[in-house]
Amino acid sequence: MNWNEKKLGFGLMRLPKDENGKIIVEEVSRMADRYLAAGFTYFDTAYVYEGSEVAFREAVVKRYPRESYTIASKLPAWKIADQYGPKEIFEESLRRCGVEYFDYYLLHSMQENREELYETTGCYEFVRRMKEEGKIRHIGFSFHGSPELLERTLQRHPEMEFVQLQINYVDWDNELIATGRNYEIARKYGKDIVVMEPVKGGFLANVRSDVREILDEADAEASAAALALRFAASLPGVKVVLSGMSSLAQLEENVKLFASFTPLEDAQMDVIRKAGQAILNVPTVPCTSCRYCVEGCPMQIKIPDIFSRFNMLLTFGEHFRPHGLYNDLVAAGSGRAGDCIGCGQCESVCPQHIDIIEQLAKASAQLDV
Ligand code: SF4
Ligand code: SF4
Structure with missing residues (x-):
């Protein structure tokens, strides 16, 4: 697979919004202008990111030639209903984005309780067919399950070309997420890797002072967020590091970091993993603010x-x-x-x-x- 050598991916799941919760397309356009001008190309959206695919169409597709960017979207099997199959979801995503094909298309959020669903609803077969027809360039899946499930999925579906994994230094040794083990399995099967949650939904941007002291041993000048991004981007096999950017200032910071990116040394990587272990030693809730849980809560608990x-x-x-x-x-x-x-x-x-x-x-x- 061919990837842009500049690894910063523009995650479109936390776009800037006005006080009414509406995405500010003008601001997204300014961010996209800066991102593309700096030589980056990878945009990441999904059918279930509300308003995101349409905002992408307005800010990018209508304003730039098709070959100047790549776009990834995702198929959520849990949205499939009687009259609404993978085909309808896929075509709606194409329509919302205003494109005729996706460069990357992923089965969204594979995890234990969705393994069977993705099989029985024919999603694998569907994306294979779309690839043959030229409507998808590359197929993959985003993953939130156990190493055992990842191994099983990659064995059963060698046609999957890449995986999107949650990789950050605090989850590396976190038994619940098993980032380190999942990464090794993806490598074993020779898959290219797209990283999500490198800063764990912003959690790693503001670390405690004892953790910061450890990070200082790796690089005292770099911000905590920058070190988290560099950790993910320095791993062999990682082709894209997604950042869900919400402002031009945040985008500027990331563009600067990735424009002249050099991988961390092994010793620095070890220090950063040590910082991750220190964080795990204080029990906080490892929530990434994905908000999947909010809609169905009968008590309206945010x-x-x-x-x-x-x-x-x-x-x-x-x-x-x-x-x-x-x-x-x-x-x-x-x-x-x-x-x-x-x-x-x-x-x-x-x-x-x-x-x-x-x-x-x-x-x-x-x-x-
Ligand atoms: S608690 Fe809710 S918002 Fe947090 S990670 Fe879980 S589903 Fe996402
Ligand atoms: S009531 Fe409690 S258990 Fe039920 S969805 Fe809301 S937070 Fe979760």
Whole structure:
């Protein structure tokens, strides 16, 4: 497979929004201009990223020739219904994006409870056919499951050309995510790798002072976010590192980092893994704010927003006024952590396999006071 040697991928899942929650297309256009002008080309969207495919069409497709960028989108098998199969979803994505083919197309968020679904709904067969017809250049899947599932999937489906994995230094040795083991399996099967969540939804951009001290041994000048991105990009086989960018300032920072990227030395990589282990030694909730759990909560609990405040409290104490921010969230309409009735809907869709009910109970004990 051919990849742009500049590895920064523009994740379109956290685009800038106005106060009404509408994506600000003008700002996305400015970000895309800067990104493309710096020689980067890889955009990543998905059928389920609300408004993202259309924003991409307006900001990029209508303003740039087709050969100047590449676009990846994703097929969510869980959205398939009686009258609405892979074909309809795929064609709707093409329409929303305003393109005639996808450079990269992925089965979205493969994990244990979706393994059978992707088989029985004919998704593998469908993407193979679209590739033969030239409507997809390269097929792959994004992955949130166990190493055993990854191995099984790659054995059964050698036609999958690449995998998108959650890779960051704190999950490397995290048994729940098993980043390190999943990475090794993808390498064993010779697959190219696209990295998602390199900064763990922003979690690694603001680390505790003891973790920062460890990171200083790797590079005292670099920001924590930059080191997290460099860690992922330095791994052999990694072709794209996605960053879900929300502002021009963030994009500028990333473009600068990746424009003249040099891989970290082995010794620096070891130090950064050590920092990851230090983070794991303090129990915070490893939520990435993907928000898959929010829609179905019968108590309207904004779970990731509560976890971000709870993590803030665990990591920085009262420094960033977590209680005030929590009360603002409740005033804006979120259920309280203590309102959870334990129905389990959220846990069944959480790609990070977080024990949400138990974590909410802990959050409630400290925040509902
Ligand atoms: S278990 Fe609690 S937080 Fe999760 S969906 Fe049910 S009520 Fe909401
Ligand atoms: S709790 Fe899980 S599903 Fe919900 S936002 Fe966090 S990572 Fe996503």
